[in-house]
Amino acid sequence: xxxxxxxxxxxxxxxxxxxxxxxxxxxxxxxxxxxxxxxxxxxxxxxxxxxxxxxxxxxxxxxxxxxxxxxxxxxxxxxxxxxxxxxxxxxxxxxxxxxxxxxxxxxxxxxxxxxxxxxxxxxxxxxxxxxxxxxxxxxxxxxxxxxxxxxxxxxxxxxxxxxxxxxxxxxxxxxxxxxxxxxxxxxxxxxxxxxxxxxxxxxxxxxxxxxxxxxxxxxxxxxxxxxxxxxxxxxxxxxxxxxxxxxxxxxxxxxxxxxxxxxxxxxxxxxxxxxxxxxxxxxxxxxxxxxxxxxxxxxxxxxxxxxxxxxxxxxxxxxxxxxxxxxxxxxxxxxxxxxxxxxxxxxxxxxxxxxxxxxxxxxxxxxxxxxxxxxxxxxxxxxxxxxxxxxxxxxxxxxxxxxxxxxxxxxxxxxxxxxxxxxxxxxxxxxxxxxxxxxxxxxxxxxxxxxxxxxxxxxxxxxxxxx
Numbered sequence: 001x002x003x004x005x006x007x008x009x010x011x012x013x014x015x016x017x018x019x020x021x022x023x024x025x026x027x028x029x030x031x032x033x034x035x036x037x038x039x040x041x042x043x044x045x046x047x048x049x050x051x052x053x054x055x056x057x058x059x060x061x062x063x064x065x066x067x068x069x070x071x072x073x074x075x076x077x078x079x080x081x082x083x084x085x086x087x088x089x090x091x092x093x094x095x096x097x098x099x100x101x102x103x104x105x106x107x108x109x110x111x112x113x114x115x116x117x118x119x120x121x122x123x124x125x126x127x128x129x130x131x132x133x134x135x136x137x138x139x140x141x142x143x144x145x146x147x148x149x150x151x152x153x154x155x156x157x158x159x160x161x162x163x164x165x166x167x168x169x170x171x172x173x174x175x176x177x178x179x180x181x182x183x184x185x186x187x188x189x190x191x192x193x194x195x196x197x198x199x200x201x202x203x204x205x206x207x208x209x210x211x212x213x214x215x216x217x218x219x220x221x222x223x224x225x226x227x228x229x230x231x232x233x234x235x236x237x238x239x240x241x242x243x244x245x246x247x248x249x250x251x252x253x254x255x256x257x258x259x260x261x262x263x264x265x266x267x268x269x270x271x272x273x274x275x276x277x278x279x280x281x282x283x284x285x286x287x288x289x290x291x292x293x294x295x296x297x298x299x300x301x302x303x304x305x306x307x308x309x310x311x312x313x314x315x316x317x318x319x320x321x322x323x324x325x326x327x328x329x330x331x332x333x334x335x336x337x338x339x340x341x342x343x344x345x346x347x348x349x350x351x352x353x354x355x356x357x358x359x360x361x362x363x364x365x366x367x368x369x370x371x372x373x374x375x376x377x378x379x380x381x382x383x384x385x386x387x388x389x390x391x392x393x394x395x396x397x398x399x400x401x402x403x404x405x406x407x408x409x410x411x412x413x414x415x416x417x418x419x420x421x422x423x424x425x426x427x428x429x430x431x432x433x434x435x436x437x438x439x440x441x442x443x444x445x446x447x448x449x450x451x452x453x454x455x456x457x458x459x460x461x462x463x464x465x466x467x
Contacts, residue, residue: 002051003033011395012057018196019230020237021453021460023064027073028416029395030058046080052117055081059124064196065237066223067449068244068291068336071131072272078125083118119149123158130162132272133247133294135215138162146175153182153198157222160205165215165249176206197229216248236449243336247295255297261304262287269293281312287332295336307332307340314355318342321363322351352445370451371440373425374462381424381434383411386465393461418443418454422462437462 004012008029017023033054050058055077062074123145129138142159149155156179164172180202199205199222208218220242227238259267266277274289274296289296315329324330324344331343333352341354341364352364383405390396396415403413410423419442427435439458443451 003030003054004051004057005033008033014392015394016195017060017064020065020232020235021456023061023066024450024453025394025457026057026061027065027070030054030061031416046077048080050077050080052081052083052121056117056120056124059121059128063124063127065449065453066241066244068131068247068295069272071128071244075125075128075132078121078128081121083121115148116152119145119147119152119155122148123152123155126158126162130158130215130219130248131244133250133292135162135165135249139166146178150178151182153179154196156182157199157205160209161215161218161222164209164213164218169209172209173206176202176209197226199225201225214249216245219245219248236452240336240449243295246298246336247292250294251297254299255293257301258296258299258304261301261308280308283329285329285332287334289334291334291336299334299338303338307334310355310359314359314361315342317361318353318355319344321361322346322353323348324351364445366445367442368445368448368451369440369442370448370455371438372455372459374437374439374459374466376434376436376466378466379433379435381437381466383408383422383424386422386462387411389461389465390458393464394457396457417447418450420454420458422458437466 011029012026015022015025015029017026058077059074062070062077122141126138126141126145129135129141139159139162142155142162145152145155146159156175160172160175160179163169163175179199183198183200201221204221204225205218208221213221223238223241223245224233227233227235227241232238262276262278264276264278266275268275269292273291274293275287276289277284277286279285289299311332318324318330318341319326319328322330322342322344324346328344330345332340333343334340339355339357341352343350343352354362354364356362387398387403390398398411398413398420401413401415403411405411408424410421412419412421414420421438421440421442423438423440424434425436425438427433439455439462441451441454441458443454
């Protein structure tokens with residue numbers, strides 16, 4: 001039995017996954033479904049089999065966001081719902097098999113719907129496997145993706161990229177031809193906004209393939225084109241997607257050079273990250289690259305040497321800033337944008353000190369926030385209408401979340417680790433005339449993107465009501 005009820009399906013289909021803010025909300029809705037069903041409190045890694053329908057929705061949401069961690073999560077869910085006889089887990093085979101025959105709406109032919117779902121499973125697994133640093137495995141999945149879903153432009157796009165990146169130019173160019181042809185039956189207009197614009201940059205892709213562009217360059221071009229279509233160009237989200245693309249192909253010589261600088265006694269890649277332990281100035285230094293080995297291989301020896309050179313001084317300052325014990329060296333953390341920091345365990349919990357390119361230190365705040373003011377040109381506003389529209393648009397119910405309401409002025413509610421405040425700004429005689437709505441979203445430390453995407457969702461609904 002799947003985790004999605006019919007009401008959940010309607011909500012997910014209304015939200016869609018055509019851009020980052022829609023995809024991130026899909027992930028939050030699935031988290032709510034698992035909590036309601038007594039599953040893990042977080043969808044971060046499923047402990048057991050999941051049904052195919054839920055796995056596909058999770059992958060859709062995660063891949064619409066597109067950070068490295070999102071692809072790791074998508075791959076984990078998809079693996080737990082590997083279709084039919086391909087499953088590596090007997091329990092997962094049974095669960096996935098039952099889900100494949102039901103729970104997908106809108107097809108008059110269940111067999112055709114099952115093939116389409118299986119094809120989508122394969123090309124989505126190909127996409128996330130690619131970001132997890134395994135392009136060879138990704139290509140095998142992509143081949144099955146176009147076999148089971150030959151009408152999917154995205155399946156052909158992923159297959160074309162992987163074929164070109166792994167040296168089969170002829171197969172890549174044929175995939176471009178098939179992808180162009182598949183656009184004839186693709187959706188457009190409002191459906192694109194909800195479920196994603198099908199790839200239409202086939203001319204640019206063909207030119208890049210003919211010029212011998214590598215896999216990461218091909219994928220970066222897709223990301224930039226997608227960001228332009230979705231209005232996400234230059235955003236924090238696009239920067240994070242481009243960072244994730246650094247982990248697609250590994251530079252073996254580059255990885256070796258990084259290890260030669262660190263000289264790790266332990267190098268652990270059992271998780272999605274690369275942990276290490278090395279001897280530094282007679283002490284044991286623990287660290288973690290929050291990325292895969294392919295992304296680590298893009299760090300330069302010069303970057304690593306500069307960090308180790310600065311580390312003693314930075315450590316002394318960071319330890320004081322974080323109020324950590326004198327002999328606590330913390331955890332050296334290296335991030336996808338090639339910045340770094342130190343994390344300490346203190347009496348007040350984990351404290352993280354971030355280091356800028358110029359060597360300046362900043363204690364990571366315990367919470368982050370994003371805010372925006374939306375003008376009300378017509379000068380009228382209804383909190384009740386806004387809350388009802390939020391539920392229709394995003395499956396967000398302030399009332400069910402225990403909203404604290406000050407009638408006519410503001411309301412605040414919390415859900416999924418985010419706190420939202422919506423306040424009416426007024427002017428005129430006795431400040432009775434509504435002129436704008438101020439929306440503030442607060443999130444936990446480091447969750448800048450989550451706060452920004454939630455702000456965009458609330459602002460979109462607010463703007464729709466104020467038109």
